[in-house]
Amino acid sequence: MKIGVVGLGYVGMVTALSFSSLGHDVVGVDVDQARVQALRNGKSPVYEPGAEDYLARTRAVFTSHYSELNGCELVFIAVGTPPLSDGSQNLAFLRSAVDSLRQSGYRGAVVPRSTVLPGTTKRVVAPYFEHVGYNPEFLAEGSAFRDFFNPDKIVLGYEDEHTLSLLREAYEKIQAPRLEMDLSTAELVKYANNAFLSLKVAYANEIGNISKNIGVDVYRVMDAVGLDRRIGREFLNAGIGFGGSCFPKDLSALIAFSREVGYEPVLLRAIYEQNAGQPYRLVSLLKTRYPTLQGLKVGVLGLAFKPNTDDVREGPSIKIVSKLLEEGAEVHAYDPRATENFRKVNPELSTRVRYHSSARECVQSSDAVLILTEWQEFSDSSLYDGKPVFEGRRIFGREGVGW
Secondary structure, three states, rough: OEEEEEEOOHHHHHHHHHHHOOEEEEEEEEHHHHHHHHHHHOOOOOOOOOOHHHHHHHOEEEEOOHHHHHHOOOOEEEOOOOEEOOOOOOOHHHHHHHHHHHHHHHOOOEOOOOOOOOOOHHHHHHHOOEEEEEEOOOOOOOOOHEEEEHOOOOOEEEOHHHHHHHHHHHHOOOOOOEEEEHHHHHHHHHHHHHHHHHHHHHHHHHHHHHHHHOOHHHHHHHHHHOOOOOOOOOOOOOOOOOOOOOOOHHHHHHHHHHHHHHOOOHHHHHHHHHHOOOOOHHHHHHHHHOOOOOOEOOOOOOOOOOOOOOOOOOOOHHHHHHHHOOOOEEEEEOOOHHHHHHHHHHHHOOOOEOOOOHHHHHOOOEEEEEOOOOHHHHHOHHHHHOOEEEEEEEEEOOOOOOO
């Protein structure tokens, strides 16, 4: 079938390339012409393992013209829904995509993949198109293609049988449990999913903080806890908290939404607050060795919020680097993929950081080292040459936030 994808960021690019790989005719649209040109040239505008291999063999067409979507039976919308200053959801990009589709004369089925709060698809999309659905994505940065082809579940939100039949056909070749439900239920599934994963991370960090105070290794604790079939081991790695484009914004949006519908989400608020303070514990740990950081040369290894991505959005690295500079430290930094994005996220902050072209160079320029991202190359113990190392993400199990 012929499928359109609006928005070619992490989710949209992976969606377009993956459906193309399944044999569908795919048209990808983005208003960012530089991004479109990069994709046409076989270059991924974001770092995602495997992306350029898929680009090298794809038959997908990339364009900035919505008119090229006419003839598609199904169009997925995968634009960003970033938070507003009060934590609620910014739907400007979604509304713009809907308006552009309308103006182009598109008449097929429209299915957002963007993370949107319950009622959004019905309110923002359904008034303008006869056939509407909702299909949340569960793609983790760094493993997005694997997640697309081997999902734990496929959630198909729909109101009419025509849209449902198109969604079934689109995913026909992927073997996974399929849950078919109304739009609002499908929308809430995504938030409930991410909020629960956020809860697991925050819980592990809370136990890690307790463990640290009594001299216990939280990883030994969580290895045991994770063997309980009711719990599982994933997302129980204590450290400096979660970041990225999903968990923080989805949690804040769900909190704001809960209040709008008349419920104060005590547990969700606690998760948010626990995570907000967790990165600073690594700076506090450094200060147990160096009571004053004034003039101390601190090497920061890892700026991305997780390995195998160049994403620094809401990353713990932003808070930690800011705090180090505030305390008077001289910050040296290295990340194999995320340095340029870190420079952009806060240009004023970034100009005060000394960046290096390798982990070894960064360490050699430092008095002490903080590991913020568990990139594989940081596991080479010869890098550190006896320098004090403090782990925000566990690599060696030496001195860390919860161990």
